[in-house]
Amino acid sequence: MADPACITEELRLLREQLRRFVAEEVMPHGDAWEREGRIPRSIYKLMGDMGLLGMRHPVAYGGTDMGPVASVLFAEELARSSYGGLPASVLVHTDMSSTHISRRGTDEQKRKYLPGIISGDTIVAIAVTEPGAGSDVAGMRTKAVREGGEYVINGSKIYITNGVHGDLIIVAARTDPTAKGSRGISLFLVEKGTPGLIIAREMDKHGDLSSDTAELFFDDMRIPAANLLGDEHKGFYAIMDNFQNERLVLAGSSIGASAKAIELTLDHVRNRQAFGATLWDLQATRQRLGMLATKVSAARALTYSCAELETRGIDCVREISMAKVLACEVHVEVVNACLQLHGGSGFIRGTPIERMTRDARIQTIGGGATEVMLEEVAKRM
Numbered sequence: 001m002a003d004p005a006c007i008t009e010e011l012r013l014l015r016e017q018l019r020r021f022v023a024e025e026v027m028p029h030g031d032a033w034e035r036e037g038r039i040p041r042s043i044y045k046l047m048g049d050m051g052l053l054g055m056r057h058p059v060a061y062g063g064t065d066m067g068p069v070a071s072v073l074f075a076e077e078l079a080r081s082s083y084g085g086l087p088a089s090v091l092v093h094t095d096m097s098s099t100h101i102s103r104r105g106t107d108e109q110k111r112k113y114l115p116g117i118i119s120g121d122t123i124v125a126i127a128v129t130e131p132g133a134g135s136d137v138a139g140m141r142t143k144a145v146r147e148g149g150e151y152v153i154n155g156s157k158i159y160i161t162n163g164v165h166g167d168l169i170i171v172a173a174r175t176d177p178t179a180k181g182s183r184g185i186s187l188f189l190v191e192k193g194t195p196g197l198i199i200a201r202e203m204d205k206h207g208d209l210s211s212d213t214a215e216l217f218f219d220d221m222r223i224p225a226a227n228l229l230g231d232e233h234k235g236f237y238a239i240m241d242n243f244q245n246e247r248l249v250l251a252g253s254s255i256g257a258s259a260k261a262i263e264l265t266l267d268h269v270r271n272r273q274a275f276g277a278t279l280w281d282l283q284a285t286r287q288r289l290g291m292l293a294t295k296v297s298a299a300r301a302l303t304y305s306c307a308e309l310e311t312r313g314i315d316c317v318r319e320i321s322m323a324k325v326l327a328c329e330v331h332v333e334v335v336n337a338c339l340q341l342h343g344g345s346g347f348i349r350g351t352p353i354e355r356m357t358r359d360a361r362i363q364t365i366g367g368g369a370t371e372v373m374l375e376e377v378a379k380r381m
């Protein structure tokens with residue numbers, strides 16, 4: 001696939017570095033991580049040493065501040081590993097959670113947390129979703145009450161990536177009980193080990209098995225008032241703002257995984273003999289893969305154009321919502337078609353295409369379900 005103009009020489013070098021990293025450090029171990037249900041800390045440390053975890057953080061705190069285009073490329077390459085749990089876990093750390101600290105943290109918070117986040121010593125999670133509030137973020141009920149120099153937090157969160165093995169959780173809670181809906185929500189920095197923070201269970205999932213997912217309870221969890229992240233009561237707007245990063249990298253990871261699934265399938269159909277020739281010799285196969293590659297290219301072009309708009313500071317909520325829908329829906333379509341073309345072998349547990357089909361399923365749900373994204377588009381039509 002030809003690269004868009006925003007992929008500079010520097011980013012091409014980054015891509016080469018990422019491809020080597022995936023080939024040498026991920027592919028030999030990916031199956032074991034799936035069984036263990038986690039990405040090992042050593043991988044975070046290695047990525048930190050390679051300068052891969054600070055791309056969205058300021059240079060002053062040890063980051064490289066490479067911007068949204070680099071984030072999309074990073075997401076694409078991690079997903080090309082074929083192990084969806086890797087981008088799920090790492091992108092939550094780099095683009096979906098810790099960016100709140102860079103954007104809204106005090107100097108003291110940045111100095112305290114960013115170096116460890118960038119080096120891979122401190123793994124971060126973001127806890128917004130609740131059992132009764134998913135797509136409808138404003139419906140959250142977890143409460144944070146100020147008592148002197150502390151906040152006391154009570155409530156629960158569900159489906160929290162990195163919630164089991166992470167070290168720092170950015171928790172959203174309602175700070176103004178009288179405010180309705182999106183008003184009166186704030187963000188907090190909660191360190192693992194804080195009394196009252198309970199990891200209720202590690203959730204068993206359909207896919208992305210190597211990323212850990214937790215249900216959390218907060219039982220009179222006390223944190224210093226200094227751990228308020230950003231302005232009090234303005235957390236909902238911070239969450240919506242950071243959703244743009246989140247949706248861009250989700251689109252990026254869907255594009256990378258789709259391209260990989262097509263590559264694996266091309267390899268399969270060109271070798272698989274049937275009816276006196278290969279599956280590739282059947283026009284239906286060629287045209288199906290041709291159409292899928294066309295859709296992935298369109299999603300890729302849209303996603304990178306959004307990353308460019310973001311870089312230029314142009315409001316592109318509508319376009320990012322479109323990119324998230326298109327890339328993630330195409331992803332699900334691609335893996336289903338690729339499994340079909342693999343025949344029975346695609347249905348056997350542990351083959352890449354079988355795993356990729358399971359991993360793809362969350363992409364149209366998490367970080368803004370397709371229908372929610374389409375509402376964002378429609379509101380701006």
Ligand SMILES: Cc1cc2nc3c(=O)[nH]c(=O)nc-3n(C[C@H](O)[C@H](O)[C@H](O)COP(=O)(O)OP(=O)(O)OC[C@H]3O[C@@H](n4cnc5c(N)ncnc54)[C@H](O)[C@@H]3O)c2cc1C
Pocket residue numbers: 092125126127128129133134135136158159160161162205208213362364365366367368369370371372375
């Ligand atoms: C593996 C995994 C990891 C996750 N990681 C995190 C994390 O790290 N942090 C975090 O805070 N959350 C996380 N989530 C939560 C995720 O973002 C939510 O699951 C998602 O926002 C959808 O919310 P919900 O599951 O409550 O579905 P609901 O809100 O109940 O929606 C269910 C379905 O209803 C439909 N729907 C919803 N709204 C509309 C609408 N307006 N119009 C039409 N149809 C609609 C959609 O089809 C949607 O899929 C994760 C979830 C999973 C499964």
